Amino acid sequence: MGYHDMISVILGDIVEQEVDAIVNAANNSLLGGGGVDGAIHRAAGPGLLEECRTLGGCPTGDARITGGHLLPTKWVIHTVGPIWNGGYDQEDELLVSAYRNSLLLAEKYDIKSIAFPGISIGAYGFPVSRASVLAVRTILEHMENGGSFEDIRLICFNDEAYHFYSSALEIAVSEI
Numbered sequence: 001m002g003y004h005d006m007i008s009v010i011l012g013d014i015v016e017q018e019v020d021a022i023v024n025a026a027n028n029s030l031l032g033g034g035g036v037d038g039a040i041h042r043a044a045g046p047g048l049l050e051e052c053r054t055l056g057g058c059p060t061g062d063a064r065i066t067g068g069h070l071l072p073t074k075w076v077i078h079t080v081g082p083i084w085n086g087g088y089d090q091e092d093e094l095l096v097s098a099y100r101n102s103l104l105l106a107e108k109y110d111i112k113s114i115a116f117p118g119i120s121i122g123a124y125g126f127p128v129s130r131a132s133v134l135a136v137r138t139i140l141e142h143m144e145n146g147g148s149f150e151d152i153r154l155i156c157f158n159d160e161a162y163h164f165y166s167s168a169l170e171i172a173v174s175e176i
């Protein structure tokens with residue numbers, strides 16, 4: 001038994017996860033959008049957008065926190081992943097920052113269970129195989145460095161994402 005038993009890959013909808021916090025793959029405005037961002041705002045109700053308006057946006061690779069409003073979660077952590085541009089714009093580093101800053105912010109709020117979507121792999125076009133390895137590696141590193149989460153879920157919305165995130169987790173755990 002190790003901390004990697006706390007990490008799971010799930011095929012499902014992030015808005016249905018009963019965890020302390022869900023992570024939103026937002027954009028710099030934090031004022032809503034399509035994809036998982038749209039789904040979270042729809043499920044949380046208009047109070048979420050109202051709260052987001054007070055935040056003044058978020059730089060790529062950083063994270064902000066709000067309440068969960070009508071969601072079954074207490075918190076929503078809004079992060080902004082990079083737009084894929086062939087790997088020429090520090091996309092790897094920015095994706096790692098998005099995961100790392102989300103985890104660090106969650107620790108500050110004593111969040112023990114958290115669900116992530118596949119940040120940047122939808123509208124932002126980041127290759128899924130590459131994104132999955134970076135996501136899993138960043139989460140495992142955080143736990144190796146003393147992270148105190150009890151339940152970290154990687155929520156995949158389709159079979160392709162599920163395939164990549166679960167093999168990335170299996171490989172990363174076998175290398176520990």
Ligand code: AR6
Pocket residue numbers: 012013014015025026027032033034035036037038039040081117118119120121122123124125155156157158161
């Ligand atoms: N639960 C879990 N995953 C979901 C859900 C859901 N309900 N809905 C979609 N996904 P994307 P990005 C998956 O495009 O690439 C928005 O407009 C989806 O299948 O949501 O970071 C923002 O406002 C994909 O695998 O996020 C930004 O403008 C993954 O979530 C932009 O899109 C991420 O896809 C951000 O793009």
